[in-house]
Amino acid sequence: MALSFIEGNEAVALGALAAGCRFFAGYPITPATTVYNAMLKYLPPEGGVCLQGEDEIASIGYCLGASMAGNKVLTATSGPGISLYSEQISFAIGSEIPIVIVNVQRLGPSTGSATKGADGDIQFMRWGSSSGLPVIVLAPVDVADCYRLTVHAFNLAEQYRCPVFLASNKEIAMTRESVDLDAVELPDIITRKAADRDKPFLPFATSNDHTAPDFLPIGDPTLVRQTSSTHGVNGYITVDPDEIQAFQLRLEKKLKTHCDEFALFERDLDPQARTLVVAYGVTARAARVAVAASRAAGKPVSLLIPKTLWPVSERLIVDTAAAYDRVVVVEMNMGQYVREIQRLLPGKTVSFLGQMNGNLIKPEQIREVI
Amino acid sequence: MNSLINTSRPPVFCPGCSHERILHTLDKAFVQMGLDGNQVVIVSDIGCSGLFDTFFNTHAFHGLHGRALTYAMGLKMARPDLKVIVTMGDGGLGIGGAHVLSTCRRNIDLTLLILNNFNYGMTGGQCSSTTPQEAVVGSGFLNQLEKPVDICQLAAAAGAAFVTRTSSYASDLVDEMIAAISFDGFSVVDMWGMCPGRYTKRNKITPKSIDADLVKLPRFQGPVPENQRKEYGSGYRDVAAGLPTPARPAKIEARFQPPASGRQEVLILGSAGQRIVTAGEIFCLAGMTGGWHATLKNDYPITVLRGHSVSEMVLSPQPVDYTGIERPTVVVAIADEGVGRRKKMLARLGGGTLIIKAAGVTLPETGATVQEVDFKAQKIKAQDWALASLAVLARKDRVISMDMLKAALAVRFKKAILEAALELVDRVTD
Numbered sequence: 001m002a003l004s005f006i007e008g009n010e011a012v013a014l015g016a017l018a019a020g021c022r023f024f025a026g027y028p029i030t031p032a033t034t035v036y037n038a039m040l041k042y043l044p045p046e047g048g049v050c051l052q053g054e055d056e057i058a059s060i061g062y063c064l065g066a067s068m069a070g071n072k073v074l075t076a077t078s079g080p081g082i083s084l085y086s087e088q089i090s091f092a093i094g095s096e097i098p099i100v101i102v103n104v105q106r107l108g109p110s111t112g113s114a115t116k117g118a119d120g121d122i123q124f125m126r127w128g129s130s131s132g133l134p135v136i137v138l139a140p141v142d143v144a145d146c147y148r149l150t151v152h153a154f155n156l157a158e159q160y161r162c163p164v165f166l167a168s169n170k171e172i173a174m175t176r177e178s179v180d181l182d183a184v185e186l187p188d189i190i191t192r193k194a195a196d197r198d199k200p201f202l203p204f205a206t207s208n209d210h211t212a213p214d215f216l217p218i219g220d221p222t223l224v225r226q227t228s229s230t231h232g233v234n235g236y237i238t239v240d241p242d243e244i245q246a247f248q249l250r251l252e253k254k255l256k257t258h259c260d261e262f263a264l265f266e267r268d269l270d271p272q273a274r275t276l277v278v279a280y281g282v283t284a285r286a287a288r289v290a291v292a293a294s295r296a297a298g299k300p301v302s303l304l305i306p307k308t309l310w311p312v313s314e315r316l317i318v319d320t321a322a323a324y325d326r327v328v329v330v331e332m333n334m335g336q337y338v339r340e341i342q343r344l345l346p347g348k349t350v351s352f353l354g355q356m357n358g359n360l361i362k363p364e365q366i367r368e369v370i
Numbered sequence: 371m372n373s374l375i376n377t378s379r380p381p382v383f384c385p386g387c388s389h390e391r392i393l394h395t396l397d398k399a400f401v402q403m404g405l406d407g408n409q410v411v412i413v414s415d416i417g418c419s420g421l422f423d424t425f426f427n428t429h430a431f432h433g434l435h436g437r438a439l440t441y442a443m444g445l446k447m448a449r450p451d452l453k454v455i456v457t458m459g460d461g462g463l464g465i466g467g468a469h470v471l472s473t474c475r476r477n478i479d480l481t482l483l484i485l486n487n488f489n490y491g492m493t494g495g496q497c498s499s500t501t502p503q504e505a506v507v508g509s510g511f512l513n514q515l516e517k518p519v520d521i522c523q524l525a526a527a528a529g530a531a532f533v534t535r536t537s538s539y540a541s542d543l544v545d546e547m548i549a550a551i552s553f554d555g556f557s558v559v560d561m562w563g564m565c566p567g568r569y570t571k572r573n574k575i576t577p578k579s580i581d582a583d584l585v586k587l588p589r590f591q592g593p594v595p596e597n598q599r600k601e602y603g604s605g606y607r608d609v610a611a612g613l614p615t616p617a618r619p620a621k622i623e624a625r626f627q628p629p630a631s632g633r634q635e636v637l638i639l640g641s642a643g644q645r646i647v648t649a650g651e652i653f654c655l656a657g658m659t660g661g662w663h664a665t666l667k668n669d670y671p672i673t674v675l676r677g678h679s680v681s682e683m684v685l686s687p688q689p690v691d692y693t694g695i696e697r698p699t700v701v702v703a704i705a706d707e708g709v710g711r712r713k714k715m716l717a718r719l720g721g722g723t724l725i726i727k728a729a730g731v732t733l734p735e736t737g738a739t740v741q742e743v744d745f746k747a748q749k750i751k752a753q754d755w756a757l758a759s760l761a762v763l764a765r766k767d768r769v770i771s772m773d774m775l776k777a778a779l780a781v782r783f784k785k786a787i788l789e790a791a792l793e794l795v796d797r798v799t800d
Contacts, residue, residue, distance in 0.1 A: 061440025
């Protein structure tokens with residue numbers, strides 16, 4: 001067994017390279033900076049581009065331009081940067097520009113504590129853009145996940161032409177771990193589907209109401225239009241309410257119709273258990289320890305670790321929780337994802353353990369609520 | 371060559387708007403340059419200048435207010451062969467000021483056409499970054515208190531290699547545009563014009579008065595001599611082509627039998643400059659040569675040259691789930707700053723924990739087993755105390771062995787630094 005010793009942020013960069021990422025732009029911010037450092041090390045010598053924007057708005061703007069030129073693009077920031085990204089994220093949602101955004105969460109609110117971890121942006125990533133249309137958010141648990149889920153994130157961004165967040169956390173991103181990256185199972189690489197050049201090109205036309213449009217890059221022999229304005233299938237402004245409604249509905253349906261197909265998760269179920277613990281991100285690791293200790297002490301308990309946080313894998317949660325009287329949700333915030341669990345499980349007892357003091361939630365704390 | 375004007379989307383500017391003149395002049399420039407639509411991207415900003423992409427049969431990218439240059443930057447870096455033209459008003463210039471300055475500094479081959487009509491036409495004629503103080507605009511008295519920016523002087527000061535200031539009505543406007551688009555670097559063309567929908571209703575301005583105003587200002591027409599340099603994208607690619615391919619993360623083979631079993635938690639409490647993070651890494655690498663899994667967390671203030679530096683390491687035969695440290699096997703305490711960060715934990719410890727304490731460091735009351743080492747007396751510099759402490763542990767076969775430590779040093783260091791590190795770990799006594 002030969003292991004490498006790397007932090008989550010470097011694993012993200014290596015995952016991006018494995019996925020075919022050719023373009024990175026970011027603005028330095030702890031604890032996301034080392035994604036940028038790694039991309040700067042790896043990308044330019046391979047003929048890719050890594051840029052430092054003059055601010056976060058510029059950094060994601062560069063990425064959107066490069067993505068429309070056909071590149072797979074990555075950016076990385078933390079909560080304060082996500083705020084500045086917000087309008088560009090709305091643009092990427094509405095204009096279907098593939099991009100992977102790493103959010104290395106740190107303790108907020110605002111500038112908060114740059115070197116302390118938290119999972120305080122879980123609802124922010126989902127709702128922090130104008131329009132309220134869905135995005136995809138994946139939450140890694142460890143360094144191997146940072147590598148693997150980054151590849152998934154690129155695949156999803158390419159397939160559904162939307163922003164995909166990697167909801168990392170300082171406690172994974174800047175913690176170095178021994179890991180065998182060669183042993184990590186990666187999905188097949190997906191690249192956005194090219195439009196048929198023999199047919200007249202309509203940049204936002206789709207064959208049904210629940211997929212992303214086929215793509216041609218800006219710079220193609222065929223002319224391509226991209227716009228942040230409310231547009232019809234031809235990429236020009238539309239004021240037709242029926243066309244607008246169909247477009248909004250498609251942006252919603254293209255993710256929600258397919259979300260069970262990309263519901264990534266881990267489950268460790270005990271048939272004797274009456275309690276199900278739900279935890280994600282770095283907290284899931286403490287939950288594993290707590291669950292093992294609880295079982296060893298004769299108290300059976302089950303564990304669900306959702307890794308696709310948004311869109312919520314409703315079927316997964318409802319089906320998994322069906323056998324339990326009680327569900328315990330643990331997260332490094334004051335109670336964000338628990339809202340989704342409560343919404344989906346009316347009639348069940350849903351308990352919550354949250355902490356937002358810059359420290360990891362300890363296995364002992366989780367055992368107390370189990 | 372044919373016009374690139376989109377005949378199915380005729381221009382819809384207000385009658386008398388100078389934007390329409392600029393539109394047709396730009397088309398003339400494309401025709402005279404022999405450009406096909408698919409060789410050109412028009413990146414348009416928000417406001418009336420944001421309508422430009424619609425009126426041309428070229429590639430089109432229309433995005434957020436003030437951010438047009440950011441998309442253009444990404445497009446141009448990804449596709450250096452394309453002619454990328456950015457159309458922006460004086461509004462976009464103001465809100466996107468940081469992007470304008472950065473693009474000037476970078477000298478990437480983009481053309482920025484500023485359709486400067488001294489107000490926000492689309493939202494009601496409010497003042498912009500170029501509104502004269504004496505103008506009557508939709509922002510009440512506010513513009514009287516703000517000095518308008520001279521974008522040409524600003525761009526030149528920021529390093530723009532090509533700056534032209536002209537009138538939308540200039541007879542040679544097409545030549546100015548061709549010169550700007552042909553220029554291999556960032557070119558800025560500031561075109562003064564009239565907004566009949568908003569601005570000229572209350573401010574007397576004519577093509578003649580624009581000419582008269584322009585004459586009073588420093589002249590900018592084309593290349594700025596002091597800013598001539600290599601274009602950013604080609605410079606980037608030249609440098610990148612010469613970079614060596616970086617090595618992927620090293621792989622550590624398990625070669626030794628570790629002297630301990632079960633989860634081991636180790637804490638190093640030091641201060642900036644004591645190479646704590648490096649020692650933490652070496653300790654983990656040492657563990658990995660024994661077939662262990664390892665995690666390393668570091669805690670230090672933003673002032674990296676002052677204050678505490680703490681590393682938390684976990685070694686375990688199984689992959690490490692929880693990376694926090696509750697019951698350390700060993701604590702290395704080599705500076706009061708680090709000890710100060712973990713006082714509560716140190717007070718909780720029992721005799722199962724070994725604390726290696728450098729002489730001179732003060733510990734709180736603790737039940738742990740404390741061993742003091744006088745590194746100073748051994749003529750070891752403070753910056754080497756962390757590594758020396760690892761050698762003390764290895765010598766005792768506590769958590770790691772000397773073979774593991776030396777193998778880790780060989781992974782981390784090369785040549786003279788490796789030799790010095792090996793000499794140090796051989797020399798330390800407890």
